[in-house]
Amino acid sequence: MERSSVKCKIGPSILNSDLSQLLAESQRLLDNGADYLHLDVMDGHFVPNLTFGHPVVKCLRKKIPHAFFETHMMVQDPQKWIEPMADAGVSQYTFHIEPVIKDVLPLCRKVREAGMKVGLALKPGTGIEAVRQYINHADMILIMTVEPGFGGQKFMADMMPKVQWLRHNYPLLDIEVDGGVGLNTITACAEAGANMIVAGTAIIGACDQKAVIASLRETVERSIHKCNVKPVSH
Numbered sequence: 587m588e589r590s591s592v593k594c595k596i597g598p599s600i601l602n603s604d605l606s607q608l609l610a611e612s613q614r615l616l617d618n619g620a621d622y623l624h625l626d627v628m629d630g631h632f633v634p635n636l637t638f639g640h641p642v643v644k645c646l647r648k649k650i651p652h653a654f655f656e657t658h659m660m661v662q663d664p665q666k667w668i669e670p671m672a673d674a675g676v677s678q679y680t681f682h683i684e685p686v687i688k689d690v691l692p693l694c695r696k697v698r699e700a701g702m703k704v705g706l707a708l709k710p711g712t713g714i715e716a717v718r719q720y721i722n723h724a725d726m727i728l729i730m731t732v733e734p735g736f737g738g739q740k741f742m743a744d745m746m747p748k749v750q751w752l753r754h755n756y757p758l759l760d761i762e763v764d765g766g767v768g769l770n771t772i773t774a775c776a777e778a779g780a781n782m783i784v785a786g787t788a789i790i791g792a793c794d795q796k797a798v799i800a801s802l803r804e805t806v807e808r809s810i811h812k813c814n815v816k817p818v819s820h
């Protein structure tokens with residue numbers, strides 16, 4: 587019998603999709619096997635790019651009432667958008683700790699009080715020690731595998747030790763990777779211990795989205811299963 591363990595979840599990023607067709611693109615991803623949608627919110631300050639905010643998320647939520655929505659808040663002032671995003675129907679509010687390093691704990695509480703799950707995100711240059719004391723106050727840790735701001739960048743394999751450290755010390759924690767993740771890089775993520783997989787370009791640009799999602803899932807599930815099989819004792 588398998589011990590209890592984390593679940594593999596695939597969350598496509600719609601960042602590089604045809605945003606004029608946001609509803610159709612989102613629905614297609616869910617129909618093709620996505621477990622959740624990863625919605626990249628950028629403010630032009632924390633990152634040098636702009637996407638969309640809570641009004642767009644709210645419209646999408648009206649048309650897709652049941653899917654799990656994670657907003658990846660690449661914003662300078664994450665506190666400002668907690669209530670508007672909760673009101674828009676967001677399921678998980680994942681914010682970067684870098685601009686709010688002294689206020690992470692109260693922000694975690696506010697996100698929970700607003701009825702959302704808490705995700706804490708780390709840029710590539712942020713060490714794991716910056717988040718250690720907050721892990722028990724979060725539902726998920728996001729290890730960025732590119733500099734936040736743009737889709738289609740190269741995966742940073744040197745972020746994997748952070749994932750390994752988290753998995754080793756927190757066997758049941760949800761650990762997400764985001765940036766440059768696809769069929770060529772998923773094995774590194776899975777073996778390091780990531781179980782929540784964000785992939786943008788690799789899924790959006792695929793001829794067969796369903797096959798790519800299934801393949802990403804299979805690789806992660808294989809790793810989870812391997813770690814779960816108890817060694818035979820003699």
Ligand SMILES: O=C(CO)[C@H](O)[C@H](O)COP(=O)(O)O
Pocket residue numbers: 599601602624626658660732733734735736737738739764765766767784785786787788
């Ligand atoms: O947060 C992000 C960028 O800041 C995106 O989620 C990420 O880049 C996904 O796109 P891709 O898989 O193409 O890298």
Ligand SMILES: [Fe+2]
Pocket residue numbers: 599624625626658764784
């Ligand atoms: Fe993201």
